[in-house]
Amino acid sequence: MNQELAGIGPRLRIARRDRNLTLEELAGAAGISASTLSRLESGKRQANLELLVPLIRQLGIRLDDLLPHEVRDPRVRRSSIRRGGLIITPLAPDSSPVRTFKIDYPRAKRRPAKRVHTGYEWIYVLNGSILLQLGDRDLILGPGEAAEFDTREPHAISATQEGPAQVLSIFNAEGVRMHTHGAGDVE
The missing domain is CATH 2.60.120.10 (Jelly Rolls)
Incomplete structure (x- = not known):
């Protein structure tokens, strides 16, 4: 599985927990089963737009929020x-x-x-x-x-x-x- 897609489940779980929603509450509001959401969050089910769009709407986030962000090189390289x-x-x-x-x-x-x-x-x-x-x-x-x-x-x-x-x-x-x-x- 693509590294970018592998991180979607854990980020989805964090977004759900940040909003104090249970698996059942978010799954019900998004029109999917709690077991499907659980498998998606744990990485046992591959993410697709059909599943993600209703979830991100309920969470009030963007699809980009579930993708990894580019981490800049933290080293400072400036001359004295x-x-x-x-x-x-x-x-x-x-x-x-x-x-x-x-x-x-x-x-x-x-x-x-x-x-x-x-x-x-x-x-x-x-x-x-x-x-x-x-x-x-x-x-x-x-x-x-x-x-x-x-x-x-x-x-x-x-x-x-x-x-x-x-x-x-x-x-x-x-x-x-x-x-x-x-x-x-x-x-």
């Missing part, structure tokens, strides 16, 4: 970006609603200028230590520490003078533009 001494590695597809990056900060030689932009940022230190300048505060975060902040507050992030650091950073689309493109860069 080098900017201002940072190595910024995208960890999510560009189309993802969550913008996630691994950022490698070199050992700090001086404090970076604070920036302000819309959104929120979340950072998690993987290794090394970072200096988070947030408003009037200077915070040192080490491995395993995290911070979340409103990016409308003046802020800057850098490794400390002791050595490089690596963080996971999550922010909105405006934060991505601010962190991956300089003022003169073209998107």
Whole structure:
């Protein structure tokens, strides 16, 4: 039996159970026997349009809902970006609603200028230590520490003078533009 057709029965069973219907209730409403529906759901009877059309009408679903959906390759294959001494590695597809990056900060030689932009940022230190300048505060975060902040507050992030650091950073689309493109860069 075709792989696509083999999955119809279990998906039909899930749709029926999601609507809290018994075999007898759905079969009766669709004008087929409960044993036929049971065999269809268990894969012992091959699906055909004559059986499926009345069932999907009663369930309020489309025939496509019973067919397998193409599963996209979950691997992320994007190049790292080098900017201002940072190595910024995208960890999510560009189309993802969550913008996630691994950022490698070199050992700090001086404090970076604070920036302000819309959104929120979340950072998690993987290794090394970072200096988070947030408003009037200077915070040192080490491995395993995290911070979340409103990016409308003046802020800057850098490794400390002791050595490089690596963080996971999550922010909105405006934060991505601010962190991956300089003022003169073209998107």
